[in-house]
Structures are given as structure tokens and as C-alpha cells.
Amino acid sequence: MTRTSKATKIVALVMTLTMIFGVFSIKGATVASAATDRVSLYSATVTFAKYGYADYEVYVKTNDNASDQKVYVHYYYGAYNQGWVKTEAEYFTTLSDGSKIWKASIGGFQCEYAIEYVADGQTFWDNNNGQNYAGGQRIASAPIELKRLGYQRYIQGEYRVEAMLQNYAYEKNVFVRYTTDGWNTYSDVALRYSDTNADGTENWIASFPVGDLGDGTGFEYAVCYEVNGTQYWANNFGANYDASYCAHQ
DSSP states (O other): OOHHHHHHHHHHHHHHHHHHHTOOTTTTOOSSOGGGSSEEEEEEEEEEEETTEEEEEEEEEEOOOOSSEEEEEEEEOOSTTOOEEEEEOEEEEEOTTSOEEEEEEEEEESOEEEEEEEETTEEEEESTTTTOEETTOOOTTSSEEEEOSSOOOEETTEEEEEEEEOOOOSSOEEEEEEESSTTSSOEEEEOEEEEEOTTSOEEEEEEEEOOOOTTOTTOEEEEEEEETTEEEEESTTTTOBOTTOOOOO
16 A cells, blocks of 8 residues: 555545534634634524524624625534534624624534634634634623523513623613603613523523513513613614514523
């Protein structure tokens, strides 16, 4: 057997094992990490989960003025021998500090993912320091975001909201502001502390009466986190949430 044929067989074996175990070169093989502050995972929300499969909305933040920007989410689908695939994120909005938010919808079994950012001919990665992000992992970069332990649903005239927030200080005020008449009037209801996550973020919860929503027309809400004299809003990037919004973990 020649040296060439041995090398060929070794390469083939490595490729086979890669397909079997779903190991992708994203781990460790990055041009730059999120430490450059040019790209980072902003938040991730589970929108559907059943029998080991889940769908996610992934929001990515970029911080530069490059004229040519592309954001991709590489993820392990884990079904039908598809292995790793990628999808291009779409521009979603610009935050008050000028950073851009990009959104991608992904899904899979035991999904994990990483972010690729291409700007002005350079490629940057956020791959969770070489570990990739686990499916449904909630990222605590946003001061506050909505979360659910089950499906968001309307039950017996009450609506339930759960939020996860950064613990910036012990003294804080968290409330949901909602309307049932298109903001002609609104009500505020305080959220109460529920528990603390392993990363130090806190979960707060509230249920509030909204009566018969019917088709949900006119019903919207947002959640406010007041701490250290500053207000942070979870308001769907300014669009608010309505009865159709679903998030759970």
C-alpha cells in the first residue's frame, strides 16, 4: 500500500466520523471571537419544542460600520443525515447605541449553533468560546427578555408573562404594561420574583386579567425593568408583544 493510499483512507475515515458524530469545524476554528465586540449572540428564544425537536429565534448583534455585512447562523440539524447547515440572518433593527440586530430562525434535534459574521472581506465568529451554543440556551446579554416555562397561552381571562433579567442590583421594579384597546388606556401589573438561574439571571412572573380577548385585536404588552434609575424594556424591539407571541423554554 502506498503512502498516498494510506493518507486517502485516513482522510475518508475522519470525514465519516465527522458525519456520524456531528462534529463541525466551527469549534475552535475561528478567525476571531466575540471578544472583538464586532459580533455576539444577543438572545435566543425557543418558539416550539416537541419530542426532542425545537425551533429557535436567534438574534445577533453586530457593532461596526462596515458597508458589506453578512450574518450567518451555522447549526446542527441532527436529523435526516443533514448534519451541519447554515442560514443567513436578516437585518432586524438598529439599537439606540447604533449596533445592529439580525434575526435567524433555525430548528433541529439536540441543536447547537454558532455565528459567522462577514464584513469587508473579514470573517468573525461567536461560537461561545469554542463550545458553540446549545439549543434553547438563553443568552443573558440583554438586560431583560421574555421567557416561558411552557406555551404562552390565554386561560380563563388571565394572561401569564415571565421575564428573565440581569441582576444589576437587589432593589428593582419589574412590571408589565398592557392594553386591550390599542393604547387608548393601559394598566401596569407588577411582576414578582420567581427564582435565580445558574448564571445569576433572575426569573420574574406575573398573571393579569384581560377578559375576553376575542381575536386579540387591541391587546399588546411590554415588560419594564427599573433598576439603578434606568428603565429597560422588553418590547419586541419597539413593536410590543400581542396574544400571538409565543416563547417558552
